[in-house]
Amino acid sequence: MSQLSTINIGICGLGTVGQGVWKHLESARASLESKLGVKLHLHRASVRDLKKKRAVRVPATRLTTDPLAVATDPAVHIVCELIGGTTLAREVTLAALRLGKTVVSANKALLCAHGPEIFAAARAHGGHFFFEASVAGGIPIIKALREGLVANRFGLIYGILNGTCNYILTRMEREGLGYPAILADAKRLGYAEADESLDVEGWDTAHKASILAYLAHGAWVPTRAMLVEGIAAITQADLHFAREHGYAIKLLAVITRDFANGELFVRVHPTLLPLTKVLANVNDVQNGISVNGDVVGETVYIGRGAGQDATSSAVISDIVDAVLLLRRGNAPLPVPVRQHCPLAPLERVRGRYYLRLDVKDEPGVLAKIATATAHARVSIASMVQRPSARRGAATLILTTHESNEKAIRATVARLTRLACVLEKPLLLRIGDFAG
Amino acid sequence: MSQLSTINIGICGLGTVGQGVWKHLESARASLESKLGVKLHLHRASVRDLKKKRAVRVPATRLTTDPLAVATDPAVHIVCELIGGTTLAREVTLAALRLGKTVVSANKALLCAHGPEIFAAARAHGGHFFFEASVAGGIPIIKALREGLVANRFGLIYGILNGTCNYILTRMEREGLGYPAILADAKRLGYAEADESLDVEGWDTAHKASILAYLAHGAWVPTRAMLVEGIAAITQADLHFAREHGYAIKLLAVITRDFANGELFVRVHPTLLPLTKVLANVNDVQNGISVNGDVVGETVYIGRGAGQDATSSAVISDIVDAVLLLRRGNAPLPVPVRQHCPLAPLERVRGRYYLRLDVKDEPGVLAKIATATAHARVSIASMVQRPSARRGAATLILTTHESNEKAIRATVARLTRLACVLEKPLLLRIGDFAG
Secondary structure (H helix, E strand, C coil): CCCCCEEEEEEECCCHHHHHHHHHHHHHHHHHHHHHCCEEEEEEEECCCCCCCCCCCCCHHHEECCHHHHHHCCCCCEEEECCCCCCHHHHHHHHHHHCCCEEEECCHHHHHHHHHHHHHHHHHHCCEEECHHHCCCCCCHHHHHHHHCCCCCEEEEEEECCHHHHHHHHHHHHHCCCHHHHHHHHHHCCCCCCCCHHHHCCHHHHHHHHHHHHHHHCCCCCHHHCEECCCCCCCHHHHHHHHHCCEEEEEEEEEEECCCCCCEEEEEEEEEEECCCHHHHCCCCEEEEEEEECCCEEEEEEEECCCHHHHHHHHHHHHHHHHHHHHHCCCCCCCCCCCCCCECCHHHCEEEEEEEEEEECCCCHHHHHHHHHHHCCCCEEEEEEEECCCCCEEEEEEEECCEEHHHHHHHHHHHHHCCCECCCCEEEEECCCCC | CCCCCEEEEEEECCCHHHHHHHHHHHHHHHHHHHHHCCEEEEEEEECCCCCCCCCCCCCHHHEECCHHHHHHCCCCCEEEECCCCCCHHHHHHHHHHHCCCEEEECCHHHHHHHHHHHHHHHHHHCCEEECHHHCCCCCCHHHHHHHHCCCCCEEEEEEECCHHHHHHHHHHHHHCCCHHHHHHHHHHCCCCCCCCHHHHCCHHHHHHHHHHHHHHHCCCCCHHHCEECCCCCCCHHHHHHHHHCCEEEEEEEEEEECCCCCCEEEEEEEEEEECCCHHHHCCCCEEEEEEEECCCEEEEEEEECCCHHHHHHHHHHHHHHHHHHHHHCCCCCCCCCCCCCCECCHHHCEEEEEEEEEEECCCCHHHHHHHHHHHCCCCEEEEEEEECCCCCEEEEEEEECCEEHHHHHHHHHHHHHCCCECCCCEEEEECCCCC
């Protein structure tokens, strides 16, 4: 196909990201065309409403309401799927791939839910699927993992992958306000969706973790096989304790691989991260990823994880890779063959823990709690008492020595059953990673 | 050439990096071969001394003392030039490129001195030259700039690119010791070369800055056209002042481009970097680069900048790209066409400044200094006096409001001529970059 002198690009979905791609592709076009030696033509775009006003000027003749018409247009070489969701986006993606086209996508939910089907369709019909924008916006982390760090095996990857959660936690810490107040403000400012659950409950981070785990280990870990916890239960008491002891609280995706037995584990949870770690100082809507390779050691990547411009930067980088593929057969390095990659059982997912409990303020309580944790074979490293907002109650904050997910869950269950414990304890992980 | 079933790799120079590449390529070989669908064969290596003991086992039949024999061996597809220096390394590189081979290099000095000649030779004979390992070791910054951030123009790139300087400055700050003591210790520990001048005077950083500027702007800026200053004059007084005022001192490469007039400027100097910047907290031998793109905003990359393993990781990533090129015609995105890229005159290189002066401790000195700076049209923002080690003297530390390189040099010249100023003032830049 190296005789192609013009590459036609179709964009399915001209929302925030779609308009950003259109805008930045137009302004970078001359420079990209001179590097690539080919004309880039924004051939067609699909929208939901033809009459809606948009920030970018798109001639009416190039608009349609039918994304499948864009995806299957014989003139279109590269299809950008920027619709979002997993239904219509899946149809559009598969339709284009089955025609051997190259698809560029920013859709982490789609990839996470239908990754194997999408890559199989690409392989079967000679098409390709690019997804740099699906994780960490404009940070070229997909390319780094797949190409730049190709010499490495990855024992530990952890990262802040959701800007909304990082923004909320940063403001809670900085301003001393509670989660509900900051969340409401974040919604008002457009930093959180009207339905915030996908972000704050950790599912968006889990989708991205699934993609990183696939790239690093060649195995698709469904979100149901992960440990996924959100940030809604975090209070000022937790943030204060963390800061006093040299930690920031960050919602992290943590992907660990034990090379001795091959076991993989993927988890998403609020984490007490030592302030000495670079990522503990990555604030507001920024994302950051720490990648620990067995050859290179730790490398860290930081940048805007979402938003029109950062996402457009990644989509355009994929479009350029797709053009190189069409012009010169520049296929990306294949994602690793699916390996035998067992998931680690909970007793081999190890770490230190933080527990916050509201308890009755009466004699004998500490003994009962210490006995319950000892029964679950969890060893307490520190215990401090704080005033509770509840009348006749006290707040206890415990940290543990190294333990594991199975033992700590048993501990939480035992503690929850104690009459002196007034509600389910809050469990956080302490992220003193070796990496 | 897609019928190649084995790729033969030749390594010129089996020193620290060469042995690392051999070792890690052997251990990652099965995984790389399965991804690439081709056998990788370490065909031949050149050494200076055949009898020397090495940490990696290389069969004697595959060793030679003639690097040109490796570079021109008809069986060798990919030549890794790991000799260092700019004489023999240049010969070897050009010999291989003239035969249309692909060369992988970690040699920043060679690229900086002979970049145009090397790329011309590659173009003329259909070969390719890869150089990920030449800047920031294992951090895939070359790939990020060339591919991942291809949608962007780069108004500002700055980074810590020399691990030796960062190590010395970190230890001076942490331990309160002087530059000579820490340098001596760094030499003893092998973190600094016996001849440290290339590192501590900023030339190694300047070589790397030249490569980054080329990638970002398509123009080769020779080191003689840069501002290059080293770290040897920095004392505890400077580090204390910086820390008290919320700064760390880092040796930075700073590459700025003004898109209004196209002017480029490249400089290397110790910089007071606000502690709120991620790179201010990148310590010890770590490297870090902040890349400010007009689309993506700021992205930051951190990792080990040198050493056997980090460098090997980058060399192997280039080898994999070179294999993709040989197998599928996967040429990397061409480096931008050389643009009309004027160098900015000194009066348009702007910033705030830090000046430390030893002065006679007598009446009227402050007035003389204030008059001299005012004459050069530099406005003083703060002035503090500190005890001097010199008898009858005082140390003055000034910071300025925004000024420019031309005015501040005139200021330093004027101050140096004053009888009350006891030696040439130390000038540092304050790096409160907008990025």
